[in-house]
Amino acid sequence: MKEKISAAFLAAYNATPTIIVRSPGRVNIIGEHTDYNNGFVLPAAIDKAAYIAISLRDDDQIHLTALDLNETFSISVADLKPVGDVSWPNYILGSAAQFTKRGIHLPGFNAVLTSDVPMGAGLSSSAAVECATVFALNHLLQTNIDRVAMVEMAQKAEHEYAGVMCGIMDQFASMMGKENQVIKLDCRSLSYEYVPFNLEGYKIVLLNTNVKHSLASSEYNTRRKECTQAVEWVSAHHPEVKSLRDATVAMLDEHVLPKDAVVYNRSRYVVDEIARLQDACNDLQQGNIAAMGQKMFATHDGLSKLYAVSCKELDFLVDFVRNRPEVLGARMMGGGFGGCTINIVQESAIDALVAAVRPAYEAAMQLPLDVFVASIKNGTEII
């Protein structure tokens, strides 16, 4: 990858890049749509990543090349703003803009981007680009911003330049990941611990529906509003409740259910999921992967029925593996409306499972099924 991106940089800008940064995509074991509700998540960085090669310039021009798309884009630092007709430059520009917003002088730069994180698969390909950009510029500008602050800058890039009001999970996992560990992150305090992820004979298998519904970002923002509405109704009676993290099922039954069944379902899922993650973490720490897997199925059912962010393709894949003894757990992963399911599968049975699920999925949905076996790797780093 290093040679490939260096060669592309040389071809585009007639120089070698000053720095190449790798920043990975992520999986999330459990704890979905909990991050922006101040709950917990359990993500990890994976062995698929975005790579950015950058050199600063003497003027204020930003020149970008997307190697995989064979596209280029240019803008000046003075004109930095979200661009409308293409999406990929926004992740880089939004990340660069965070430096100027902090009052840091940002010169122009040349960059080449490449990535093997599939786009729209729910593996946080955009967070990977944002984290790679922030990390590279922090290094080149010698701004010494710490990693957690860089995570927040990358998240703001997504809010301000991609228009998705995402939580902090994706950028946190990409930046902070550690090999063979999952991150138990408290999204309220941003305190975190690394939990060893020893599956002994099992692997994380990602099944990509190859569906990306255009609804994803608008529905995502709607879910956030529904959660905020539930908090408003509860906090009118319990002022100490600042987010769904502080709410109980009894509070929702009393103050949300009589008002709106949909808002109740959304908030009920979140309160259940925050508790379920704690239980699943205990299972993991005790080595009881089967019990953790059952909770993943329960998460899927909540996401599908109460939170309504699944789709028929994701439901098909989870239902297909549900009663197979070689699959300990499975669920849709990420924002929803397409992307991947995450499955905990007995290593020796992966080939047979793929041989069964692929033709069944392709026949039922008339779409190709992509399969990745993911391993857990380090977060953002210079290569």
Ligand code: GLA
């Ligand atoms: C997307 C967002 C994350 C998180 C997940 C759902 O990936 O970017 O912040 O909310 O959806 O858990």
